[in-house]
Amino acid sequence: MQAHWEHFEHLADIGVRGYGDTPAEAFAQAALALTAIVTELEAVRPVEQVAVRCEDEDLEYLFVAWLNALVFEMATRRMLFSRFDVQIEAGVLRATLCGETVDRERHRPVVEVKGATLTELAVHSLPEGGWLAQCIVDV
Amino acid sequence: MDVQRFERMTDFAWRLPAQGAMRVPGVIYASESLLRDMDDKVGEQLANVAALPGIVSAAYAMPDAHWGYGFPIGGVAAFDAAEGGVISAGGVGFDISCGVRTLHTGLMEADVLAVQEELAEQLFWSIPAGVGSTGAIRLNSTEMHDMLAGGARWAVGRGWGCEEDLQRIEEQGCMAGADPDAVSDHAKRRQRDEMGTLGSGNHYLEVQKVTEVYDAETAAAFGLRPGQIKVSIHCGSRGLGHQIGTEFLTRMAKTAGQYGISLPDRELACAPIDSPVGQRYIGAMRAGINCALANRQIITHLTRQAFARLFPDVDMPLLYDVSHNTCKLETHEIDGAQRAVYVHRKGATRALGPGHPDLPPAFTAIGQPVLIGGTMGTASYILVGTRESEQRAFSSACHGAGRAMSRHQATRQWRGRALRDELAQRGILVRSPSDRGIAEEAPGAYKDVGGVVESADRAGLARRVARLEPLICIKG
Numbered sequence: 001m002q003a004h005w006e007h008f009e010h011l012a013d014i015g016v017r018g019y020g021d022t023p024a025e026a027f028a029q030a031a032l033a034l035t036a037i038v039t040e041l042e043a044v045r046p047v048e049q050v051a052v053r054c055e056d057e058d059l060e061y062l063f064v065a066w067l068n069a070l071v072f073e074m075a076t077r078r079m080l081f082s083r084f085d086v087q088i089e090a091g092v093l094r095a096t097l098c099g100e101t102v103d104r105e106r107h108r109p110v111v112e113v114k115g116a117t118l119t120e121l122a123v124h125s126l127p128e129g130g131w132l133a134q135c136i137v138d139v
Numbered sequence: 140m141d142v143q144r145f146e147r148m149t150d151f152a153w154r155l156p157a158q159g160a161m162r163v164p165g166v167i168y169a170s171e172s173l174l175r176d177m178d179d180k181v182g183e184q185l186a187n188v189a190a191l192p193g194i195v196s197a198a199y200a201m202p203d204a205h206w207g208y209g210f211p212i213g214g215v216a217a218f219d220a221a222e223g224g225v226i227s228a229g230g231v232g233f234d235i236s237c238g239v240r241t242l243h244t245g246l247m248e249a250d251v252l253a254v255q256e257e258l259a260e261q262l263f264w265s266i267p268a269g270v271g272s273t274g275a276i277r278l279n280s281t282e283m284h285d286m287l288a289g290g291a292r293w294a295v296g297r298g299w300g301c302e303e304d305l306q307r308i309e310e311q312g313c314m315a316g317a318d319p320d321a322v323s324d325h326a327k328r329r330q331r332d333e334m335g336t337l338g339s340g341n342h343y344l345e346v347q348k349v350t351e352v353y354d355a356e357t358a359a360a361f362g363l364r365p366g367q368i369k370v371s372i373h374c375g376s377r378g379l380g381h382q383i384g385t386e387f388l389t390r391m392a393k394t395a396g397q398y399g400i401s402l403p404d405r406e407l408a409c410a411p412i413d414s415p416v417g418q419r420y421i422g423a424m425r426a427g428i429n430c431a432l433a434n435r436q437i438i439t440h441l442t443r444q445a446f447a448r449l450f451p452d453v454d455m456p457l458l459y460d461v462s463h464n465t466c467k468l469e470t471h472e473i474d475g476a477q478r479a480v481y482v483h484r485k486g487a488t489r490a491l492g493p494g495h496p497d498l499p500p501a502f503t504a505i506g507q508p509v510l511i512g513g514t515m516g517t518a519s520y521i522l523v524g525t526r527e528s529e530q531r532a533f534s535s536a537c538h539g540a541g542r543a544m545s546r547h548q549a550t551r552q553w554r555g556r557a558l559r560d561e562l563a564q565r566g567i568l569v570r571s572p573s574d575r576g577i578a579e580e581a582p583g584a585y586k587d588v589g590g591v592v593e594s595a596d597r598a599g600l601a602r603r604v605a606r607l608e609p610l611i612c613i614k615g
Binding site for chain 2: 007009010011012013014038061064065068071072075076078102104107108109110111112114115116117118119121136138139
């Protein structure tokens, strides 16, 4: 499957959805979808790296923890990220986020993401192959 | 929404009878046309809320209700701890104590029109807004603790405001029972640089003119006359509140089963009020309320400084400050008896009627000002709480226009720059770090706030007092 991401509609907030050959790839794509809520992905230069670790035995809760870890790093480091290298093993997610400090003139950030919700939360394999990971995020 | 599913109680109240897992009925306060236009999810979510343990009377939705997560936005529900009642992180939401405060200015429309551009610039540069903005205040761990325990009272103690302000804020500016130690280090870290920042999305600061008065006596008591200039600030507890919501939502969703709670929707994540996780959330959530009160107080101080640069003699007392996303322990008359219940208001405003003991002295005889936010291009309203509101929905009213269109739809329909130009032609100056943000928050993406407020008035939730229209809007 060609890894990709998309947004889906929610009345007040917005849904993020990632597709990939593995859960880790789908998680990384969903992270791109989350960044794309805030800014144009192409505008974010992957010049700095940040390591993230989270864990949960349940793959869906791990997905929420992953997006929330990303939200936390964006908020506290004042950074945006445009490249994600994600690995998942035995309920532990390790990732490298690549991005740069927010430049308000260049990135023109639209809205901040408050957190990932459990609404429309789903992580599962697809009949045609590959994985999907999605949920609504509160903006 | 299919109106046939509801029993018409009045022209502005609709009952969804208890069925299935529902322990109590659902009630929506709205005109028939607002009800018809509401998404089906509101009814579904209301029914889910009505199924939670210990719920009292009914699950309510306000006229601005729309699809949220777990609870509908515009949802109100009360729970009794003695009957196994729950507290729900999803019932408060991520933006704990997001709310509105309105300031008087003593200025008239002509005063502001003479310097409208300069004032817009002053405010835009004075109030940190949008993604990546930081405040000038950095809190060390002792100050963070004191802020979370003290709210606006702490801010006034630091010189950002005056004692009189505290008399015009819910809880006199300080939510009792806050437990700063129940707030995680992650949440505190998220707030470290965010004190005195407006945030983004639907948060704003507006300079408004009073354009119409519906109730002259109450308007006079509130200090509202046509042509006067007011300032309204809409924001919340920033990163700290978001992180508290994030952490407890997951924790409650995972632990609900241990307490024998069957969640119809994971997002209704909750815990018994008397459980360890329930008590810890209450302490953290109250600290989040104090963070929001402190934040709005600091922004008020920055606003006063910005005005003073153009109007050196300006006096800007607070009319009132009221929150939208909270859970509070309140005493209400229920079936003829006084009962203490935990009232969740998610996207709903407390609306205490005259004589209520929790009102500041200035409003005891009149009722509480109920501040209803507009949408950058449409009016805001000031209402007053009524006595009958206690029986309607635990003294609650709507909180704004309520969203009617998704962000994607809005950006397909409007362009930020064109919208800003169009509003400028109508005499409304919008300043925002993001044009796409303006498009996502286009006034047309919201319900007709006039219709929402009229429904609240006709349903007896709160009575209309005055209408205000924007002259300057700083969007986050």
